[in-house]
Amino acid sequence: MRAFLKMKRLIEFFILFVLAPLCARCVNLSLNGDVLGLIVFKAAVQDPKLKLASWNEDDDSPCNWTGVQCSPRSKRVIELNLNGFSLSGRLGRGLFQLEFLQRLSLSNNNLTGNISPNFARVDNLQVIDLSGNNFSGVVSDDFFRQCRSLRVVSLANNKFSGKIPDSLSLCGSLISVNFSSNQFSGSLPSGIWSFSGLRSLDLSDNALLGEIPKVIENLYNLRTLNLSKNQFSGHIPDGIGSCLLLRSIDLSENSFSGNLPQTMQKLVLCSNLILGRNLFDGDVPEWVGEMKSLETLDFSRNNFTGRIPTTIENLQYLKVLNLSSNGFTDSFPESVMKCQSLLALDLSHNLIMGNLPEIGSLRKLQILSLSGNYFVGSLPKTIGDLKALSILDLSGNQLNETIPVAIGGAVSLIELKLDGNFLRGEIPFSIAHCSSLTTLFISHNNITGPIPAALAKLSYLQNVDLSFNNLNGTLPKQLSNLPNLLVFNISHNNFKGELPGGGFFNTISPSSVTGNPSLCGSVVNKSCPSVLPKPIVLNPNSTSDSISSSLPPSNNHKRNRNILSISALVAIGAAAFIIIGVISITILNLRVQSPTSSSSAAALALSVGDDFSNSSSPDANSGKLVVLSGELDFSTGAHALLNKDCELGRGGFGAVYHTILRDGHSVAIKKLTVSSLVKSQEDFEREVRKFGIVRHQNLVALEGYYWTPSLQLLIYEFVSGGSLYRLLHEASDDNVLSWNERFDIILGTAKGLAHLHQSNTIHYNIKSSNILIDRNGQPKVGDYGLARLLPMLDRYVLSSKIQSALGYMAPEFTCRTVKITEKCDVYGFGILILEVVTGKRPVEYMEDDVAVLSDMVREAVEEGRAEECVDRNLRGSFPMEEAVPVLKLGLICTSHVPSNRPDMREMVKILEMIKCPSELQEELG
Numbered sequence: 001m002r003a004f005l006k007m008k009r010l011i012e013f014f015i016l017f018v019l020a021p022l023c024a025r026c027v028n029l030s031l032n033g034d035v036l037g038l039i040v041f042k043a044a045v046q047d048p049k050l051k052l053a054s055w056n057e058d059d060d061s062p063c064n065w066t067g068v069q070c071s072p073r074s075k076r077v078i079e080l081n082l083n084g085f086s087l088s089g090r091l092g093r094g095l096f097q098l099e100f101l102q103r104l105s106l107s108n109n110n111l112t113g114n115i116s117p118n119f120a121r122v123d124n125l126q127v128i129d130l131s132g133n134n135f136s137g138v139v140s141d142d143f144f145r146q147c148r149s150l151r152v153v154s155l156a157n158n159k160f161s162g163k164i165p166d167s168l169s170l171c172g173s174l175i176s177v178n179f180s181s182n183q184f185s186g187s188l189p190s191g192i193w194s195f196s197g198l199r200s201l202d203l204s205d206n207a208l209l210g211e212i213p214k215v216i217e218n219l220y221n222l223r224t225l226n227l228s229k230n231q232f233s234g235h236i237p238d239g240i241g242s243c244l245l246l247r248s249i250d251l252s253e254n255s256f257s258g259n260l261p262q263t264m265q266k267l268v269l270c271s272n273l274i275l276g277r278n279l280f281d282g283d284v285p286e287w288v289g290e291m292k293s294l295e296t297l298d299f300s301r302n303n304f305t306g307r308i309p310t311t312i313e314n315l316q317y318l319k320v321l322n323l324s325s326n327g328f329t330d331s332f333p334e335s336v337m338k339c340q341s342l343l344a345l346d347l348s349h350n351l352i353m354g355n356l357p358e359i360g361s362l363r364k365l366q367i368l369s370l371s372g373n374y375f376v377g378s379l380p381k382t383i384g385d386l387k388a389l390s391i392l393d394l395s396g397n398q399l400n401e402t403i404p405v406a407i408g409g410a411v412s413l414i415e416l417k418l419d420g421n422f423l424r425g426e427i428p429f430s431i432a433h434c435s436s437l438t439t440l441f442i443s444h445n446n447i448t449g450p451i452p453a454a455l456a457k458l459s460y461l462q463n464v465d466l467s468f469n470n471l472n473g474t475l476p477k478q479l480s481n482l483p484n485l486l487v488f489n490i491s492h493n494n495f496k497g498e499l500p501g502g503g504f505f506n507t508i509s510p511s512s513v514t515g516n517p518s519l520c521g522s523v524v525n526k527s528c529p530s531v532l533p534k535p536i537v538l539n540p541n542s543t544s545d546s547i548s549s550s551l552p553p554s555n556n557h558k559r560n561r562n563i564l565s566i567s568a569l570v571a572i573g574a575a576a577f578i579i580i581g582v583i584s585i586t587i588l589n590l591r592v593q594s595p596t597s598s599s600s601a602a603a604l605a606l607s608v609g610d611d612f613s614n615s616s617s618p619d620a621n622s623g624k625l626v627v628l629s630g631e632l633d634f635s636t637g638a639h640a641l642l643n644k645d646c647e648l649g650r651g652g653f654g655a656v657y658h659t660i661l662r663d664g665h666s667v668a669i670k671k672l673t674v675s676s677l678v679k680s681q682e683d684f685e686r687e688v689r690k691f692g693i694v695r696h697q698n699l700v701a702l703e704g705y706y707w708t709p710s711l712q713l714l715i716y717e718f719v720s721g722g723s724l725y726r727l728l729h730e731a732s733d734d735n736v737l738s739w740n741e742r743f744d745i746i747l748g749t750a751k752g753l754a755h756l757h758q759s760n761t762i763h764y765n766i767k768s769s770n771i772l773i774d775r776n777g778q779p780k781v782g783d784y785g786l787a788r789l790l791p792m793l794d795r796y797v798l799s800s801k802i803q804s805a806l807g808y809m810a811p812e813f814t815c816r817t818v819k820i821t822e823k824c825d826v827y828g829f830g831i832l833i834l835e836v837v838t839g840k841r842p843v844e845y846m847e848d849d850v851a852v853l854s855d856m857v858r859e860a861v862e863e864g865r866a867e868e869c870v871d872r873n874l875r876g877s878f879p880m881e882e883a884v885p886v887l888k889l890g891l892i893c894t895s896h897v898p899s900n901r902p903d904m905r906e907m908v909k910i911l912e913m914i915k916c917p918s919e920l921q922e923e924l925g
C-alpha cells in the first residue's frame with residue numbers, strides 16, 4: 001500500500017515538474033498541489049530544529065502541518081507562517097504551487113539566494129514577509145507584476161540590492177511597505193507616493209536617493225514614515241502637512257536641508273520627530289510647540305542656530321529632547337524645566353552659555369547631557385534630587401566650582417562625566433552613594449585632595465579617568481578589590497606611595513599612572529622600599545614595649561630606619577637624663593577616708609624631679625588617689641620610688657614601674673604619658689572605673705589610680721613571672737616553655753579576653769609583651785582598656801598608640817571603611833597563638849627582608865608542612881594532634897575579614913575541645 005502511495009507521489013511529481021510547465025491545464029487534473037508544493041519546499045531547505053517534522057509527504061492534506069493554515073471551506077492552504085523556524089537554504093519553487101496562498105511569512109530564518117520573479121504570480125498574496133533572512137541580489141522588476149491584492153510587504157533585514165522595482169507602483173492596495181536594512185539604491189518608484197491607503201513606509205538603512213515630492217500629500221493615511229539612513233536630500237515639502245495622521249517621522253541621517261515647512265505644525269498627532277544628522281539650518285520655529293503630542297524631538301547634528309524656542313514648554317508629553325551638535329546659542333532654555341515628562345535631555349555641543357539651571361524639578365530625568373558648551377559656575381545644587389538620573393555628562397564646559405556633595409543624592413548614576421572643566425576642590429565622599437556607577441570621568445580639571453577610599457565601594461566601576469588633576473595622597477589599597485575595572489587612569493596628578501597590588505592593578509597600563517613622580521611600584525618602574533601599611537618598628541630588637549612615636553608612616557623604609565635609630569638615641573639620652581634627675585615620687589600625707597569602701601580616696605603628695613615642669617603647682621603636689629580593691633595600704637606613710645631602676649617596660653601609654661609599698665605589697669605602677677590624654681578628671685575617672693572593675697583570673701587587676709592634671713598613675717597588681725615575650729624570645733635554653741605550658745597560656749589568654757569582651761571592653765593592643773605570666777604559669781592579660789583614655793577613639797590615634805604592636809594590628813585599622821570591633825583583638829590573639837607555637841616574632845627583620853609570621857605559617861599549613869613551624873626548641877616533644885589544629889586556629893583568627901574570625905568565647909570552647917581528647921587518653925592510659 002505504501003509502495004503504491006510512493007509510486008503515486010512520484011507520478012504526481014513527474015506531472016507537476018516535468019509536464020506542468022508544458023501543460024498547465026494538466027495540473028488541475030491531478031490532486032491539489034499544496035502537499036507537493038510544501039514537500040518540495042521542505043526538500044530544498046535545511047531544518048536543523050526539525051520544525052517541519054509534521055510535514056509528512058504521505059498525508060493527504062497539509063492542513064494539520066505546523067505553520068500551515070487552510071481555508072475551512074476550500075481546505076486549500078491560505079497561510080504559511082514559518083517565522084523563526086531556523087530554516088536555511090534556498091527558496092525552491094514549491095511555494096508557487098500554493099495557488100490559494102494569501103499570507104506568507106518566512107521571517108527570521110536563514111534563507112539565502114535570490115527570490116524568484118515567479119513569486120508574485122501567486123495571485124492572491126496579501127502579505128509577503130521575508131524579513132530577517134539572508135536573501136540577496138536584485139529584486140526583479142517582474143516581482144510585483146501581479147500585486148493587486150498585496151497589502152503588506154516586508155523585505156527588511158536582508159541583503160537585497162539594486163533599485164526597488166518600478167512594478168511596486170502597481171501595488172495600489174499596499175498599506176505597509178518595509179524595505180529597511182538592505183542595500184537598495186537609486187531613486188524610489190514614483191508610484192509609491194500615490195498609495196492613498198499606505199500607513200507605514202519604512203525604507204530606512206539603505207542607500208536610496210532623491211527628494212520627497214510634494215505629492216506626499218496623497219498619503220493621507222500615513223502614520224509612520226521612516227526614511228532614515230539613506231542619501232535623500234532636498235527640503236521637506238509642504239505636502240507633509242496633509243498627512244494628518246502621521247505619528248512618527250524619522251528622516252535622520254540623510255542630507256535633507258533647509259528649515260521645517262510651516263504646515264508641519266498641523267501634525268498634532270505626531271509623537272516622534274527625528275531629524276538628526278541632516279543639513280537643516282536656521283532657527284527652530286516657535287510653532288514647534290503646537291505639535292503637542294511630541295514625545296521625542298531629535299534635531300541633533302544639524303546646523304540649527306539661534307535660541308531654543310520657549311514654546312518647548314507646551315510639549316507636556318516630551319520625553320526625549322535631543323538638540324545636540326547644532327549651533328544653538330544664548331543661555332539654558334528655562335522653558336525646558338516645564339517639560340515634566342522629560343527622561344532624556346541632550347543639549348550637548350552647542351554654544352550655550354551661562355550658569356546651569358536648578359534642574360531638580362525634572363524628577364523623571366534619566367539622561368542629562370550638556371557637554372561641550374560654555375556653561376560656568378557649579379553643578380546644579382539640586383542634582384541630588386534627580387533620583388532617576390543614570391547618565392550625567394557635563395564634560396567640556398567651563399564649570400569652575402566644586403563638585404557638590406549633593407551628587408551623592410543621584411543614587412542611580414551609572415555614568416558621571418565631568419571631565420574637561422575647571423572644577424576645583426575635592427572628590428566628595430558622598431560619591432560612594434552612587435553605587436551603580438560604571439563610568440567616572442573627572443579628568444582635566446583642577447581637583448585636589450585624595451581619592452576617597454569609599455570609591456572602592458563602587459563595585460560596578462569599569463572606566464575611571466581622573467587624569468590631569470591635582471589629586472594627591474596615597475591610593476586606597478581597597479581599590480584593588482574593584483572587580484570590574486577596565487580602565488583606571490590617574491596619570492598626571494600628584495599621587496604618592498605605592499600603587500595598590502592585585503586585581504586590575506596587576507595589569508594596569510603604565511600610561512594610566514604616568515606623571516605622578518612620587519608613585520612607586522613595578523608598573524612605574526620604581527620599587528617601593530616597603531609595603532604599606534607596614535607596622536612601624538622602633539627597635540626590632542627591643543625587649544618589651546617599644547617607645548611610642550608619632551612619626552607618620554613613611555614609605556621609605558631605609559630612611560625610616562635611620563630616623564628610628566636617631567629617635568632611639570634621643571630616647572636613650574632622655575632616659576639617662578631622667579635617671580640622673582632621680583625621679584623620686586614620694587607618697588606622703590595619705591589620708592584614707594574610708595578604708596572599707598571600695599573606692600576610698602586619699603590625698604597623695606608627690607615630690608617629683610625636674611621632669612614635671614609644673615611640679616610647684618599645688619595640683620601637682622596633692623592629687624587624688626583612688627583605691628579600687630580596698631587592699632592598697634599606703635597608710636603607713638608609704639614611701640615609694642618610681643625609680644628608673646625599677647622600670648619594667650614602656651609602651652604607647654607610658655612607662656611601668658615595679659614598686660614595693662611599705663607594707664611589702666608589690667604593685668606595678670603605670671605612669672601615663674600626659675600628652676596622650678586630654679580628658680578631664682571626671683572623664684578619666686569614669687573611664688578608668690569602667691575597666692577597673694573588670695576582674696578575672698586571667699586579667700591583670702587594676703588596684704587603683706592617681707590623678708593630677710600633670711600626672712596620672714594606674715596601679716596594678718604585680719605579676720612576678722615576667723612577660724610572655726621574655727619567656728618566648730629571651731629565655732635561656734634550659735628554660736624553654738613546654739607544650740603544655742604554652743597551651744595553658746593560649747587557653748588562659750583566650751579566657752581573659754573572652755571575659756574582657758563580655759565586659760564590653762576591647763583591648764586594642766594584644767601582644768606577647770602585654771601577657772604576664774604569674775608564678776603558677778597562668779597568663780594574665782594586661783594593659784586593657786587604655787584606649788578608652790584617649791581623647792578620641794579614632795583609628796589613627798589608636799594605630800599610632802599601638803603601632804609598636806608590630807604585626808599584631810588587624811588590617812581594618814588601615815581601612816577607614818571597616819568598623820573596628822572586638823574582632824581586632826581576635827586578630828591579635830591569632831598572631832599571638834602563632835607566636836607561642838612557633839616561638840617566632842610576628843615579624844622578623846632580616847638583613848634585607850621581612851618575614852611575616854602569619855604568611856609563613858599559612859604557606860606551610862597549605863603545603864602540609866605545619867609541624868615544621870612548631871618551635872624547634874620543643875625538640876619534637878609536642879602532640880601533633882594539638883599543635884596542628886592550634887596553628888590552623890591561629891590562621892583563622894588572622895583572617896582579613898573581621899566577620900570570618902571566631903569570637904573569643906568560641907575560641908575558648910574550641911581550644912578546650914582540642915585539649916580534651918588527649919586528656920581523656922591520658923586518663924585512659
Ligand SMILES: *[C@@H]1O[C@H](CO)[C@@H](O)[C@H](O)[C@H]1NC(C)=O
Pocket residue numbers: 061063064
Ligand atoms: C487534523 O488533526 C485532527 C486531530 O489532531 C484530526 O481530527 C483531523 O482529522 C486532522 N485533519 C486532517 C485534515 O488531517
Ligand SMILES: *[C@@H]1O[C@H](CO)[C@@H](O)[C@H](O)[C@H]1NC(C)=O
Pocket residue numbers: 088089110112
Ligand atoms: C546562516 O547560514 C549561513 C550559511 O548558510 C551560516 O554560515 C550561518 O551560520 C547561518 N546563521 C544562522 C544564524 O544560522
Ligand SMILES: *[C@@H]1O[C@H](CO)[C@@H](O)[C@H](O)[C@H]1NC(C)=O
Pocket residue numbers: 279281303
Ligand atoms: C552651518 O551654518 C553656518 C552659518 O550659518 C555655516 O557657516 C556653515 O557652513 C554651516 N554648516 C554646514 C555643515 O552647513
Ligand SMILES: *[C@@H]1O[C@H](CO)[C@@H](O)[C@H](O)[C@H]1NC(C)=O
Pocket residue numbers: 376377400401
Ligand atoms: C567662575 O567663572 C565665572 C565666569 O568666568 C566667574 O564669574 C566666577 O567668579 C568664577 N568662579 C570661581 C569660583 O572662580
Ligand SMILES: *[C@@H]1O[C@H](CO)[C@@H](O)[C@H](O)[C@H]1NC(C)=O
Pocket residue numbers: 422424446448
Ligand atoms: C588650580 O587650582 C590652584 C589652587 O587650588 C590654582 O593655583 C591653579 O591656578 C588652578 N589651575 C587652573 C588651571 O585653574
Ligand SMILES: *[C@@H]1O[C@H](CO)[C@@H](O)[C@H](O)[C@H]1NC(C)=O
Pocket residue numbers: 448449472473474
Ligand atoms: C594635598 O594637597 C593639599 C593642597 O593642595 C595639601 O593641603 C594636602 O596636605 C596634600 N595632601 C597630601 C596627603 O599630600
Ligand SMILES: *[C@@H]1O[C@H](CO)[C@@H](O)[C@H](O)[C@H]1NC(C)=O
Pocket residue numbers: 540541
Ligand atoms: C638585633 O639583634 C641581633 C642579635 O642580637 C643582631 O644581630 C641584629 O643586628 C640586631 N638588629 C638591629 C636592627 O639592631
